[in-house]
Amino acid sequence: MTIDDIKAVGVAGAGSMGAGIAQVAAQAGFQVKVVDVSEAVWGRAEKTIAKSLERMVKKGTFTEEQGKEILGRISFSTDVASLAGVPFIIEAVFEDAGVKKELFGKLDAVCGDDVIYATNTSSLAITEMAALVKRPAKFVGMHFFNPVPMMKLVEVIPALQTEAATTALALEMAKKFGKTPITCKDTPGFVVNRLFVPYILDAVRLLEEGVASAEDIDTAMKLGCGMPMGPLEFQDFAGADIGYHVGNIFYEYMKEARFAPPGLLRNMIKAGYLGRKTGRGFYDYSEEKK
Numbered sequence: 571m572t573i574d575d576i577k578a579v580g581v582a583g584a585g586s587m588g589a590g591i592a593q594v595a596a597q598a599g600f601q602v603k604v605v606d607v608s609e610a611v612w613g614r615a616e617k618t619i620a621k622s623l624e625r626m627v628k629k630g631t632f633t634e635e636q637g638k639e640i641l642g643r644i645s646f647s648t649d650v651a652s653l654a655g656v657p658f659i660i661e662a663v664f665e666d667a668g669v670k671k672e673l674f675g676k677l678d679a680v681c682g683d684d685v686i687y688a689t690n691t692s693s694l695a696i697t698e699m700a701a702l703v704k705r706p707a708k709f710v711g712m713h714f715f716n717p718v719p720m721m722k723l724v725e726v727i728p729a730l731q732t733e734a735a736t737t738a739l740a741l742e743m744a745k746k747f748g749k750t751p752i753t754c755k756d757t758p759g760f761v762v763n764r765l766f767v768p769y770i771l772d773a774v775r776l777l778e779e780g781v782a783s784a785e786d787i788d789t790a791m792k793l794g795c796g797m798p799m800g801p802l803e804f805q806d807f808a809g810a811d812i813g814y815h816v817g818n819i820f821y822e823y824m825k826e827a828r829f830a831p832p833g834l835l836r837n838m839i840k841a842g843y844l845g846r847k848t849g850r851g852f853y854d855y856s857e858e859k860k
């Protein structure tokens with residue numbers, strides 16, 4: 571199968587990532603079939619995509635007519651069987667090994683022998699997931715970034731079992747979506763998070779050691795390195811619980827101290843200071859929350 575044989579793309583999960591992936595696939599001219607658990611979720615996804623396309627029309631990226639055509643290429647269902655016959659399926663359901671395993675079991679029951687499965691997982695091992703499906707040679711990681719329509723990078727991660735043709739097709743697919751792909755081995759964090767996670771954790775450690783205040787650490791990285799957001803602002807945005815969880819996953823695998831979440835992060839979780847979502851993290855958002 572070559573990229574030109576592929577006319578339709580399947581997307582499992584219509585959350586923040588799935589909706590974005592469906593949008594870029596439709597923009598690339600594919601018919602897109604999206605599966606999620608309820609109509610309420612698709613409704614939200616459809617609105618998000620429509621708004622994003624509207625902004626692109628206003629910017630002159632597409633005409634209004636083209637925007638409508640793109641949206642018209644996306645269809646939604648709650649039934650995994652609606653993906654039968656779709657040759658390339660991208661999985662973007664909850665980051666939960668059990669949920670993903672169940673979904674791939676259902677897909678295996680309805681999909682043909684040539685189907686390619688790509689997973690957008692951020693922290694689960696691609697090789698372990700490939701071992702769960704009927705045709706591991708046709709399983710690959712495609713790690714997109716949030717928000718998908720804006721972020722140009724896709725990390726393509728072959729599992730140990732992935733055949734070269736599958737990786738090549740995933741690279742082509744990312745390019746068709748208007749992205750710049752890179753390839754990397756199946757290791758925790760791939761390239762971006764392997765570098766980014768210890769950077770964020772180190773910023774928490776600097777604060778813990780009293781090297782500088784949260785404001786000064788963030789100002790330093792924004793003005794000294796041109797970062798759009800300081801590391802502690804980012805941690806508040808993502809949530810202390812997420813940072814702690816991801817750090818632990820990496821540490822379990824690598825056993826390197828730089829991945830171990832600092833005690834301050836653990837204590838913040840105990841205190842309920844998770845960041846923006848609870849109104850307090852390294853900064854106070856209580857006024858904003860009101």
Ligand SMILES: NC(=O)c1ccc[n+]([C@@H]2O[C@H](COP(=O)([O-])OP(=O)(O)OC[C@H]3O[C@@H](n4cnc5c(N)ncnc54)[C@H](O)[C@@H]3O)[C@@H](O)[C@H]2O)c1
Nearest residue numbers: 583584585586587605606607662663664665690691692716
């Ligand atoms: N959010 C990010 O910044 C980001 C970035 C890169 C990769 N990822 C990865 O993308 C995946 C999805 O993340 P997200 O942030 O979009 O999550 P999300 O919670 O926004 O969306 C997940 C969606 O999956 C749906 N879902 C759950 N079980 C399902 C099933 N059995 N069948 C169909 N749909 C099901 C949920 O209803 C939900 O709409 C995760 O693996 C995550 O690690 C996330």
